[in-house]
Amino acid sequence: VTAPIITLLTDFGTADGYVAEMKGVLLSGAPTATVVDLTHEIPPQDVEAARLALARCWRRFPPGTVHVVVVDPGVGSARAALAVESAGRLLVGPDNGVLSPALLAGDATVVALPVPPGASATFHGRDVFAPVASRLAAGEPVASLGAPWPTAIVRRTPEAHRLLDGTVQGQVLTVDRFGNLVTNLTARTGGAVLVGGLRLAVRRTYADVHEGEPVALVGSSGFVEIAIRAGNAAYVLGVGRGARVVLAPG
C-alpha cells in the first residue's frame, strides 16, 4: 500500500512555526503519510491567490490525496469549516471560496466540520483541519466527518466576457514570480491581446521574441499570459493584478 499523501497550502509563511505545528499534528495522526508543501507563501489572507494556486495543482496529485488549504481570515467566526471529496481527491479548508476549484468540479461531496472542544479560536489549521486531514488520510469517509453542507458559498473564477464587437474582455488574475501577467482569457495562438496600451500577437513561447521584448502567449494552464522575455512584465509595463486585458480575433 502506498503511503497517503497530504499536501499543505497556506498563507502562514514558515518562519513563525505555525506550519511546523500543523506538520506535527499531521504526522502524529498519520505517521506514515507523505506530507508535501505546496506553498506557504500565499500573501496574508489572499483567498484569491490561494484559489488560483490550488486550481493549478489539485488534480495533478493522485486520487486519494488530501489537500489542506488554510487561508482563513474568518477563523473563529461563523464561517463553516469544510471537508470535500471531488474527482477522487479530498480537501479541507474554510468556506470562503478557497476550495472553489474542487467544489466546482464534478459531483463534489461537502460536509461542515465540527470545531472540537478546546480548539483555538485563531488556529483551525492546527486544531480542526489537520486532525481531519489525518483521519481522511487513514481512510475515513468524508460523510462520517461532519454534516452535509448544502449552502456552501462558492466564489467562482472571474470570467471573461465576449462583447458585441467580437473582442473578449478579461483581466490580470495574478502576477507570478517572474512578473508574468496571468489572465482569465483563453485563446489559441493567432489572435492579439491589448494590454497596457500595447497590442501583442499571441505567440507560442518566450523565445519567439527578442530579450527585453513583450510577448503574449498561452500559458501552461491554458490562459493567456503577457511576459517580457528575460524581464519582468509587471514592472516594465506597469500593469498589475486586476488590470483589463482585451483579446481581439486573429
Next chain:
Amino acid sequence: VTAPIITLLTDFGTADGYVAEMKGVLLSGAPTATVVDLTHEIPPQDVEAARLALARCWRRFPPGTVHVVVVDPGVGSARAALAVESAGRLLVGPDNGVLSPALLAGDATVVALPVPPGASATFHGRDVFAPVASRLAAGEPVASLGAPWPTAIVRRTPEAHRLLDGTVQGQVLTVDRFGNLVTNLTARTGGAVLVGGLRLAVRRTYADVHEGEPVALVGSSGFVEIAIRAGNAAYVLGVGRGARVVLAPG
C-alpha cells in the same frame, strides 16, 4: 515500522544550497527517514526567534522524532554541540539557548557531541548535527553519542512580572507574518491589555472586532496577541519586538 522523522529548523534560507547539503547527508545516513522542513526562514543568527518556533512545535511531533536545530552564530568556537532527549523527542543543536524548550521540559538527557576530524569549522549543521541526527533516527541512544554535559547554558523565556498594583508587565516576543504581536503574557478573556497607548479588552478571535480595528486575544499557544483584523498590527500600531505590554485585571 514507521519511517523515522527528522525535522530541520535553520536560519539558512534555501537559496544557497546549505539546507540541500544537510538533506543529502541525512538521507545518505538514514535513507528511509521522512525529512520535514520546519523552517529555514529564521532571521540570520536570531537564536530567540528559533527558540520560539521550536517551542511551538517540538512536542506536536510523535515521540522518536529527531529535531535538528541549527541557528549557530558561534559555530567553530568553543560552544558545545548538543544532543538532547526530552519528553521522548530527540534534538541536536548548538549550546546557545536555541534548544531551551526541550532542555527546560521534563528530565532532559544532554550530551556534548564530538566534532569529527575534517569537519568544516563553519558548517556543523552538515558535518556534526546531520550525521548525529541520522544515527539517532536509526535508534542509537543519546548517551552513546557524546559525553554528559552538566553545564548547559539554558536561556529561558523572558518572563512577565506581576507588579504591586496588580498589573502584569510583559513584552512583545515576536511579530508574526500577519503583523500580529505575540507577547509573553498569559491571560483569560476578560482582562485588558495596554500596548502602544491603547487599552484593548481581551477577546476570543479576530472576527470579534470590525475590519481595521485592533484586538487583543489569547493566541494559539496560550499567550496574549495583539492584532488588527484584516490588517498588520505591527505596522499600523508602530509596535515591534521588545515593546512593553501591560495586562490589567478584568
Next chain:
Amino acid sequence: VTAPIITLLTDFGTADGYVAEMKGVLLSGAPTATVVDLTHEIPPQDVEAARLALARCWRRFPPGTVHVVVVDPGVGSARAALAVESAGRLLVGPDNGVLSPALLAGDATVVALPVPPGASATFHGRDVFAPVASRLAAGEPVASLGAPWPTAIVRRTPEAHRLLDGTVQGQVLTVDRFGNLVTNLTARTGGAVLVGGLRLAVRRTYADVHEGEPVALVGSSGFVEIAIRAGNAAYVLGVGRGARVVLAPG
C-alpha cells in the same frame, strides 16, 4: 527496498503553484518517491546561482537519487532537454549549463529528451522533466529515455588565475543569505585575501575575530569566503557578486 529520492531545484518560488504542479506529476508517476525540496528560491532565470547550489549538494545524496533542476530561460526554444547519469546520480534539466557539476564529473552519460506532444511550450518542468524523473525513479535507464547528446554545452566554473607575481586572482561567485562573499579561490589558512580595499588573513572560523570585524576563511565547500562576524559582509563592505578578490601567499 528504499523509496526512490527525487529532489527539486528551481527558480519558481512556491507562491504561484508551479512547484505544486510538478510535485503532483512526480507523485502521480512515482507514488512511493520521497520528494525533497532543495530550493525554489533561485533568483528568476539565474542559471549560475542554480549551478552553484547544485554543485554544493548533488553528490551528498545517495546513489540513485534523481535531481530535477529547472532554471530554464530558454524553455520552448531549440535548447535541448537533458537527462544525465553521473557518479551514480541521475539528473534532468535544460542544456544551459545548470547541470555542469554533474556533466563535468566522471564519465557522465547524457541524452536529449523528446518533448511529448501536447507539452506546454512554457513549462517543461511539469511536462518534460517531471515525467522523466518519475521514470528514472522507477528504474528506467537513462539511455532508454532519449538520444545520445554529444554536443552538450557545458558552462564551467569561472576559474581563478595565478599571476606572475604569485598572487591568484579570483572573484566573488555568490553572496549568501548571511551576506558572506563566496569566491572561487581555494586556499589554506595562512595566506591573505585582498578584497574591497582590505587585506585579511585567512582564519579558521567566524569566531576568530571580534563581532563586527571582517574575516576571511575557507568555507564549507573549500572556497575562500569573506564574512563579518555577526554582520553582513556584502552590505558593510559594499562588495557583491563579480567583485575581484586576490589571494596573496601566506
